[in-house]
Amino acid sequence: WCALVVWSRSFTNLVKLMKSKDNKMSFIEVDADCDFSFQNLPYGVFSTANNPKHRIGVAIGKEILDLSVITSLFVGPVMSRHQDVFDQPTLNAFMALGYEAWKETRRTLQALLSVNNSTLRDDVSLRTRSVWVKYHKEKYHLDDNHQKTAWGDYTDFYSSRDHATNVGTMFRGKENALMPNWLRLPVGYHGRASSVVVSGTPIRRPRGQMRPDQTKPPVFGPSKQLDIELEMAFFVGGENHLGEPIPIHKAHEHIFGMVLMNDWSARDIQAWEYVPLGPFLGKNFGTTISPWVVPMEALLPFVEPNPIQDPEPLPYLQHQDAYTFNINLFVSLKGKDMASAVNICSSNFRYMYWTMKQQLAHHTVNGCNVRPGDLLASGTISGPNPESFGSMLELSWRGSKTIDLGGGNSRTFLNDGDDITITGYCEGNGSRVGFGSCQGTIVSALQP
Numbered sequence: 001w002c003a004l005v006v007w008s009r010s011f012t013n014l015v016k017l018m019k020s021k022d023n024k025m026s027f028i029e030v031d032a033d034c035d036f037s038f039q040n041l042p043y044g045v046f047s048t049a050n051n052p053k054h055r056i057g058v059a060i061g062k063e064i065l066d067l068s069v070i071t072s073l074f075v076g077p078v079m080s081r082h083q084d085v086f087d088q089p090t091l092n093a094f095m096a097l098g099y100e101a102w103k104e105t106r107r108t109l110q111a112l113l114s115v116n117n118s119t120l121r122d123d124v125s126l127r128t129r130s131v132w133v134k135y136h137k138e139k140y141h142l143d144d145n146h147q148k149t150a151w152g153d154y155t156d157f158y159s160s161r162d163h164a165t166n167v168g169t170m171f172r173g174k175e176n177a178l179m180p181n182w183l184r185l186p187v188g189y190h191g192r193a194s195s196v197v198v199s200g201t202p203i204r205r206p207r208g209q210m211r212p213d214q215t216k217p218p219v220f221g222p223s224k225q226l227d228i229e230l231e232m233a234f235f236v237g238g239e240n241h242l243g244e245p246i247p248i249h250k251a252h253e254h255i256f257g258m259v260l261m262n263d264w265s266a267r268d269i270q271a272w273e274y275v276p277l278g279p280f281l282g283k284n285f286g287t288t289i290s291p292w293v294v295p296m297e298a299l300l301p302f303v304e305p306n307p308i309q310d311p312e313p314l315p316y317l318q319h320q321d322a323y324t325f326n327i328n329l330f331v332s333l334k335g336k337d338m339a340s341a342v343n344i345c346s347s348n349f350r351y352m353y354w355t356m357k358q359q360l361a362h363h364t365v366n367g368c369n370v371r372p373g374d375l376l377a378s379g380t381i382s383g384p385n386p387e388s389f390g391s392m393l394e395l396s397w398r399g400s401k402t403i404d405l406g407g408g409n410s411r412t413f414l415n416d417g418d419d420i421t422i423t424g425y426c427e428g429n430g431s432r433v434g435f436g437s438c439q440g441t442i443v444s445a446l447q448p
């Protein structure tokens with residue numbers, strides 16, 4: 001019996017060893033369950049305790065490669081002329097360079113971080129200056145000090161059929177759940193970029209006007225139905241001139257990379273204000289994104305066939321190439337009254353009905369110009385099963401039932417002090433490409 005245990009232990013170790021050897025693509029150590037693998041190489045803006053300058057880095061394992069220190073190593077035909085984009089406090093200039101520049105940069109980074117390349121691996125001085133350990137202990141930013149200038153506009157779509165059907169059923173009944181336009185175009189609204197914040201920023205419970213009792217006049221106060229929305233978003237790169245649409249076959253060349261997003265929503269404020277022009281103060285008090293932007297090239301191995309669209313979309317929305325991604329998504333909640341976080345939703349980005357290419361083609365088809373750094377979000381990503389519903393509105397079915405958190409704890413909507421964390425990753429063929437986390441804690445409303 002003992003021998004068996006010893007054998008199985010050493011077998012487990014052997015498997016671990018083989019796995020870690022398989023994963024030995026880079027001279028930088030990466031654990032098998034780490035989101036930031038050699039296959040990922042996400043971009044972000046960070047600063048360190050001994051250097052408060054905000055600069056661009058690439059996360060790998062538990063470390064960050066500081067691109068501002070190694071600008072001169074980008075010697076390809078495109079990037080040799082644009083090395084300055086890596087010594088900036090935002091990613092916007094790099095995003096502006098476009099598709100060929102991103103591909104070339106990724107090839108250079110994969111070469112420089114490869115176990116076989118000596119340039120960085122064997123230069124102790126350069127490595128000391130450019131590789132920062134334990135990124136999670138460092139402060140990182142996607143913004144600069146004036147965070148409003150870092151990203152441009154923010155648009156939020158509504159592209160999960162299950163989510164739209166659930167919400168439509170709650171508010172209009174099953175027969176009229178989807179509005180007549182929903183299967184014909186990716187419905188969206190223009191959100192507010194000034195209140196998009198990076199993971200870790202507390203979210204203050206908004207106050208506003210609402211009408212809980214339809215037989216009485218509206219009241220003013222802190223929202224009592226504060227909610228989450230599990231979303232993902234992509235950053236636009238390159239740009240189009242005002243009046244010139246981005247055709248769908250070119251759309252992927254304008255999609256730089258993706259982040260996790262929590263589109264915090266005050267349902268009671270939203271319900272009273274949204275007719276007839278759509279979401280406003282129920283949404284624009286805060287939107288959280290994860291700090292590391294995963295490049296689309298890292299996600300391509302996880303692409304899947306697009307959903308069947310019936311009725312067939314108009315020609316400007318048609319594309320044959322697969323652009324649906326298998327990204328596992330999770331939402332966890334930890335209240336002040338709870339010992340540990342509890343998962344409340346397991347969903348997947350593959351449940352989207354409209355693709356990001358369709359969203360971008362639709363957004364610009366009237367000639368609307370998008371700019372580098374614009375953020376275009378998916379809308380709540382709900383799947384077909386109740387455990388995959390991406391909002392508390394759906395999980396509690398408009399507050400008609402409680403969401404059980406175990407240990408005697410439950411919610412319908414968020415309490416003050418609740419901590420929400422969204423995580424997500426792709427996995428397959430022994431490689432993992434993850435997004436880190438998108439976290440925010442609710443602080444109580446301002447006192448009148």
Ligand SMILES: *[C@@H]1O[C@H](CO)[C@@H](O)[C@H](O)[C@H]1NC(C)=O
Nearest residue numbers: 024025026113114115116117
């Ligand atoms: C490094 O070189 C070896 C031997 O040529 C090769 O088998 C391996 O695939 C290379 N690794 C990477 C990450 O390029």
Ligand SMILES: *[C@@H]1O[C@H](CO)[C@@H](O)[C@H](O)[C@H]1NC(C)=O
Nearest residue numbers: 107108111112116117118119
């Ligand atoms: C390492 O990678 C860099 C960047 O692509 C390249 O310029 C250099 O020639 C490579 N060095 C070796 C020894 O392969």
Ligand SMILES: *[C@@H]1O[C@H](CO)[C@@H](O)[C@H](O)[C@H]1NC(C)=O
Nearest residue numbers: 300301302303427428429431
């Ligand atoms: C896994 O490998 C197969 C065969 O090489 C490839 O077609 C597929 O895209 C890979 N999938 C992932 C998720 O990497």
